[in-house]
Amino acid sequence: MKHLHVKKLVTLSAIATLVALGMMVVAIVAPKPILLVLAMSVGQGVGLLSLALYLLAIVLDLQAGGAAYEAALESNREAVDDERP
Amino acid sequence: MPIHNTEQLLKAVALVSAVIAAVIILWYLVRRPPLGRLTKSLLLVGLGVFPAVVSLTGNIAGFEYTLSRPFCGSCHVMDPYLRDAQDPKSKSLASIHSHNHRFGENSCYNCHADYQMFGAITTKMNGMRHLFEYVTKYANTGPDGEGGPPIVLYKRHDLEAKKLTEDQFNAQMNGMCMQCHSSHAAIWVEKHEAFAEDVRANKQLCIDCHNEIHPLALSRRPKKEGTR
16 A cells, blocks of 8 residues: 555656756746746745655655565564574 | 856756756656666656756856846846947946946846845845736836836835835945945045035935936836826
8 A cells, every 4th residue: 555655656756846847947948037936936846845755755665665674574583493493 | 059157057057957857757757667776766866866956056047147137138128228238339327337348247236236235135035026016017018118107216116115214225326336436536536526425425326416327218218198
């Protein structure tokens, strides 16, 4: 379940970053007052939000991955203990 | 695109960074690779590092551009001011200062910016006010802003609205000129001897006498019948 959330969050973050990059690039190529203001406010806001989403996705993924890793480590330890004479 | 100054270099860095970030993001969106360590690292670069570079360099390049005369002239109401400033035959103060090699390309900003501490910030905040006024009052006006309200210097507007005292207004107006023109230089003292102390004390403004600043401005043109 968490894995699905992670994928969705990363996709959302990627799309939002593309939007933010588009706004910033337009302001660089055609520096009109409104475009500059939009790039420096909305564009950067969206960019920051998308990075936050990506970091959230990574944290969720690490939490899920971390739990699975602990479980695998535990079962491995038990298997090793069983094999001991 | 040839690179001649820092602003162009920053723009080039921003555009290259944007392309790299976009390629990484599109690769992820199209290929949908599993979120392994390599993919996560690449995405961190594509979603974090390169966009941050675009944002930073784009901001600096954008800010640099906002100091330039073409930026000020990009709203059509500023056309008469821009035409005069660019005219090499004009004898107006705007044109004289615009043909200065040191800051001619940024002449609007140099004369109109607040010169005190945090002046760049207060000037940019006023710039936002310009944009608001333009969008709400001047966007649909004629070629040079005909039909719109008369364009008034903000500081004069603030003086009339009592947001500035007369002393503050005078100090700011003379301060703009005197950041370059010393009132203690011999030739200045020679020419202004009779009222030098008044000018230094901001009791008399430089522009009271040197008033041919923007001769093509609508407010300086003879009024036609039926127009504002």
